[in-house]
Every structure is written in structure tokens, then in C-alpha cells.
Amino acid sequence: MSALTTFIKSLVITAVIVLVGGGLFLYSGLYPMGADVPHNRLTYWLLETLRERSVARAASDIKLPGDLNAPERLLAGGADYNDMCAGCHLKPGKTQSDFTLGLYPAPPNLTLAGDKHGHEHADNTENDDPAIKRQFWIIKHGIKASGMPAWGPGHDDERIWNMVAFLQRLPRLTAEQYQILTARSNSSVEHGH
Amino acid sequence: MKTKRFTPIIALAALGIALSAQAHDPKEHMKDAEKPDCAAMKNMDHSKMDMNDPVMQAMMKQCMNDMHHNDSEKDQAQADHQDNEKSSGEQHSEHQH
Ligand SMILES: [Cu+2]
Numbered sequence: 001m002s003a004l005t006t007f008i009k010s011l012v013i014t015a016v017i018v019l020v021g022g023g024l025f026l027y028s029g030l031y032p033m034g035a036d037v038p039h040n041r042l043t044y045w046l047l048e049t050l051r052e053r054s055v056a057r058a059a060s061d062i063k064l065p066g067d068l069n070a071p072e073r074l075l076a077g078g079a080d081y082n083d084m085c086a087g088c089h090l091k092p093g094k095t096q097s098d099f100t101l102g103l104y105p106a107p108p109n110l111t112l113a114g115d116k117h118g119h120e121h122a123d124n125t126e127n128d129d130p131a132i133k134r135q136f137w138i139i140k141h142g143i144k145a146s147g148m149p150a151w152g153p154g155h156d157d158e159r160i161w162n163m164v165a166f167l168q169r170l171p172r173l174t175a176e177q178y179q180i181l182t183a184r185s186n187s188s189v190e191h192g193h
Numbered sequence: 194m195k196t197k198r199f200t201p202i203i204a205l206a207a208l209g210i211a212l213s214a215q216a217h218d219p220k221e222h223m224k225d226a227e228k229p230d231c232a233a234m235k236n237m238d239h240s241k242m243d244m245n246d247p248v249m250q251a252m253m254k255q256c257m258n259d260m261h262h263n264d265s266e267k268d269q270a271q272a273d274h275q276d277n278e279k280s281s282g283e284q285h286s287e288h289q290h
Pocket residue numbers: 108114117119120121
């Protein structure tokens with residue numbers, strides 16, 4: 001037997017062992033699925049990499065609107081954030097909720113800037129363009145097998161951009177500023193917002 | 194067929210999405226809406242207030258709306274506001290410099 005055939009044979013045998021072993025492990029039911037047991041490092045790394053690469057690719061074509069700094073966006077996005085997101089992603093003065101304690105992966109605390117909210121991802125230092133696109137994509141499409149819902153069904157892009165605009169300011173808001181920005185004043189109803 | 198078992202789950206999920214889409218109309222939230230605590234603005238450090246800061250502008254807007262409503266010129270305020278909505282594109286460019 002030539003060295004090459006031996007090499008190929010052992011390669012095939014290794015592949016079969018890995019496949020069978022993996023299959024047995026899968027069916028054995030040994031992997032802990034409860035949200036209260038964290039993933040091991042390998043699974044964690046695999047899932048994080050899968051998520052970040054997928055989101056980065058899908059979000060790369062998104063075009064940012066030119067008026068993300070408009071105060072109107074902050075008001076509209078703030079009210080929506082407070083109603084739909086603060087339970088999981090917190091607000092100034094709150095450091096935990098039942099959702100942050102119980103969900104796995106835990107919802108990041110969005111009142112902290114990207115580099116401080118407790119997990120690793122690309123563009124996590126400054127709110128630069130890729131980070132903003134990433135946020136928009138995640139809010140619109142959600143993240144599989146995590147608590148993060150897709151908000152695209154039921155909310156148009158403008159409304160999602162408003163929340164993205166608000167998120168850029170959120171880490172620097174005081175509790176008082178947050179209250180004023182997120183309140184839905186009755187006056188705005190009559191004006192037809 | 195195993196897939197049949199998922200049909201009710203998918204139906205439920207679709208129903209959930211349909212219901213929640215309605216619930217997310219901003220007007221639906223009004224019932225338990227909080228009023229902005231504009232009094233808190235008076236206690237903020239005025240020396241640090243920057244009128245070019247969008248957060249500041251947004252807070253002013255929020256609290257101005259509130260005050261307009263105690264005005265006698267209610268109609269005037271309303272007309273102003275609707276105008277703002279339409280021309281918001283131009284408004285933004287103004288705010289940028
Ligand atoms: Cu993050």
C-alpha cells in the first residue's frame with residue numbers, strides 16, 4: 001500500500017468515527033439544554049462566531065438614514081424602546097430584571113456602551129456605522145434561539161431606525177432624561193403621532 | 194408525518210404575531226402612558242445644557258408640546274405641530290448646523 005492510500009484511509013476512518021461519535025452524543029441527550037447552564041467554551045465560541053459572521057454579512061448592505069440625530073427620532077424611538085425593550089434591555093437606574101436573570105443568552109444591558117455590556121462582538125468600542133447597521137438588522141430580524149424577537153413584522157423600517165437612533169444616545173442618558181424622552185405625552189396623541 | 198405536529202405551533206405563532214402587531218400600534222400604549230416629568234428639567238445643570246444636542250432638543254420639544262396644551266391658542270399649537278411633521282425633512286437639516 002502506498003503512503004497516500006494509507007493516509008486517505010485513515011482520514012476516512014477518522015471522519016466516520018467523528019460522525020458516529022457526534023451522532024451518538026447528539027442522541028444520548030447528554031448536552032444540557034436548560035437556560036440556567038451556560039454553554040461550554042467551544043459551543044459558545046461556535047454560536048457567537050456563527051451569529052456575528054451571519055449578522056455582519058447580512059447587515060453590510062444596509063443604508064443609514066442621514067437624519068439619525070433628529071430629535072423627532074429620539075422621541076419616537078424612546079417611547080417605543082420603553083414600551084417594548086426596556087424589560088429585557090433595561091433603562092438608566094436598573095441593572096437587572098427577570099429577563100436579564102433568566103434568559104440565556106442574557107439580553108445585553110443597552111444602557112451600557114457596546115464594550116461594557118457584557119459580551120464580545122465586532123465593532124464593540126464605538127458606535128460606528130457597522131455597529132449601527134448591526135443594531136438595525138438585529139432589531140428587524142431578531143436572533144434565532146435567543147430571547148431577541150424580530151420586530152420587522154409589525155414595525156416598519158422608520159420605526160426601527162427611530163429606536164436605533166435612540167440606542168445611540170441611551171448609554172449617556174440620566175434617569176431623568178430617559179423619563180422625559182420616553183414618555184408618551186398625551187399631547188402627542190391628539191397631534192396624531 | 195412528523196411535520197403535522199408543528200402546524201398548530203406555527204398557527205399559534207402566526208396568531209401571536211398578528212395580535213402583537215396590533216398591540217404595537219403606538220396609540221395602543223396611550224392608556225398607560227406616562228407623562229414627561231418636565232419639572233425635572235428645571236433641576237438639571239443649566240450650564241451643561243447644549244442647545245445643539247439632539248437629546249436637549251428632543252426634551253425641549255417634549256416639554257414644549259406639554260406647555261402648548263395649557264395655552265389658550267390650542268389651535269395654533271396644533272397647526273404648528275402638523276406643519277412640523279410634514280416639513281420634518283427640512284427641519285432636520287436646520288438642526289444639523
Ligand atoms: Cu453587544
